Amino acid sequence: MTTSPRLSCFKAYDIRGRVPDELNPTIAYRLGLAYAERFAPQRVALGCDIRxxxxxxxxALALGLxxxxxxxxxxxxCGTEEVYFAAQQAGYDGGIMITASHNPADYNGMKLVRENAIPISGDTGLRDLEAAVAASTAEPQGTPEIERVDMRPDYVAFLRGYVANRRIDPLRVVVNAGNGTAGLLIEALKPHLPIEFIGIHTEPDPDFPNGIPNPLEPQNRQTTSDAVIAHGADFGVAWDGDFDRCFLFDEQGRFIEGYYIVGLLAEALLRETPGATIIHDPRLTWNTIAMVERAGGRAVQSKTGHAFIKERMRAEDALYGGEMSAHHYFRAFAYCDNGTLPWMLIAALISETGKPLSALVDERMALFPASGEINRRVADIGTTIAAIEQHYAPAAQKIERVDGLSIEYPEWRFNLRASNTEPLIRLNVEARGDTELMQRKTEELLAMIDTTSGVTA
Known part of the structure; x- marks a missing residue:
């Protein structure tokens, strides 16, 4: 039995690689051919970031199609969500977004969906596309036939409709687009919302003069935090390059971990749709489960990653899904992730409750303190996880392997998993109302990871 050759730019649920050695116009052309042959779409929407x-x-992709x-x-x-929106419209049979999101400037990539924005990932066609591209010798020749359509007005209308029955007061909001494409959508939204937007790095710039847009990196948060304080803003928002992830800062300029936003949005949406299902990832869970159950909803766990979450969202007809990595998924958006609806819902929550964002999350942060995701580079991820399991499993109350290793005790738990996109191991720790315990166990686990990593400084 022979196995198909692998291409390094094909990842677990999208395409991403350095240009031109891992991803280039020839690969893009062959992918277009393979996509057309595999799914037989009549009409495909394409969009791209500003790299x-x-x-x-x-x-090249268009030519292959x-x-x-x-x-x-x-x-x-545009943003990835705008391609997802296009793929949901009548007359479209799929969509492909060209973006490398938060990767370095010399990278690019693609996110692929079928009709109704159904994701194409490893086991739903991406491996087949990879095999076809790897086997192809076709070379791009000619000029593509491309119809250009401005879909942003229709997308803005959808967003306006989503919040039409919600109260949004005249708030002041800092928006940091990181020189990606989010600024283009904010500009289109300005006339339609009673919000004073204070823009930072909103001009798209392929050279990313203010650094690669990745607010998960602590060093990338200070600019947004400082602006919130300086302008007396009600809250702040920052995005990655294709704005499919939405990061929030409270009125004090404090970065709010995506974990707590998941529970907050789940509870708010369940008030409108009692008894609905909410999807969450396994990395940090206790706060989300508690808030969902308190609101009368049903919490369902899914493996981490947008393709897995979307698949589970569809299977459960879930109202909402959230990952601590700041991906938020909505049934009203074809079960896809969206980086605009979350901050619009937060604006509505602040307006409707009369409470600042800090007051909406402080109690939950105290009840379930969490480490946030910590990354380590190790020589052999399997060996490291096995060593951690051997040490912690004997006294564990619960062990799960939905995604990596989750070990739970009565008062604290942790998840340790391999990254799907980078050669890293990722650790998350949380506790019940005991910040000192959470910090102590986090340091303990990191010391053990470093001891078993096989990586020298």
Whole structure:
């Protein structure tokens, strides 16, 4: 039995690699051909971020789709959610977003969906596409036929409709687009919301003069935090490059871990749809489960990663899903992740409750203190996880392997898992109302990881 050759740019649930050695127009062209042959779409929506390589990759991809028999619509520079929106519309049979999100400037990638924005991941077609691309010798020749459509007005109308029955007061909000494409959507939203937007790095710039947009990195948060304080803003928002993740700061300039936002949004949405199902990931769970159950909902755990969450969302017809990594998924958005609806809902919650964001999350942060995700590079992830399990499992109350290793005790728990996108091991620790215990166990686990890592400084 022979196995298909692997291409390094094909990841667990998307495509991402360094340009041009891992991803280039030839691969993009062959992917377009393979996508057209595998899914037989009549019409595919394409969009891209503002990286230097994005337009050339889009045009090569379009050419491959054309040669495979598909018409192509270019919706321009946009966010991933706008491609998902396009793929939900009548007359579209799929969508592909060209983006490397928060990766370095010399990277690019693609996120692929079928009709109704159904994701294409490893076991739903991505491995087949990889095999077809790896086996292909086709070379791009000719000029693509591309129809250009401005879909942003329709998308803005959808967003406005989502909050039409919610109260939003005249708030002041700091928005940090990180020189990605989020600023384009904010500009389109301005006339339609009673919000004073204070923009930071809102001009798209492929050179990312203010650093690669990844607010999960602590060093990238200070600019937003300082601006919230300086302008007396009600809250702040920062995004990654294709704004499918939404990061929030309270009125004190404090970065709020995505974990606590998941519970907050779940509870708010359950008030409108009692008894609905909420999907969450296994990394940090106790606060989400407690808030969902308190609101009369049903909490269901899914493996980490947007493709897995979306699949579970569809299977359960879930109202909402959230990951601590700041991905938020909505049934009203074809079960897809969206980086705009979360902050709009937060604006509505602040307006409707009369409480600042800090007051909405402080109690939950005290009840379930968490470490946030900590990354370590190790020589052999399997060996490290096995050593941790051997040490902690004997006294454990509960052990799960839904995603990596989750070990639970009455008063604290942790999850240790391999990254799906980088050669890293990721640790999350939480406790019940005991910050000191959480910190002590986090330090204990990190020391053990470092001891078994096999990586020298």
């Amino acid at each position: 230097h390589s994005s337009r050339s990759l889009l045009e 054309n040669h495979g028999g598909s018409a192509v619509v270019d919706i321009g520079y």
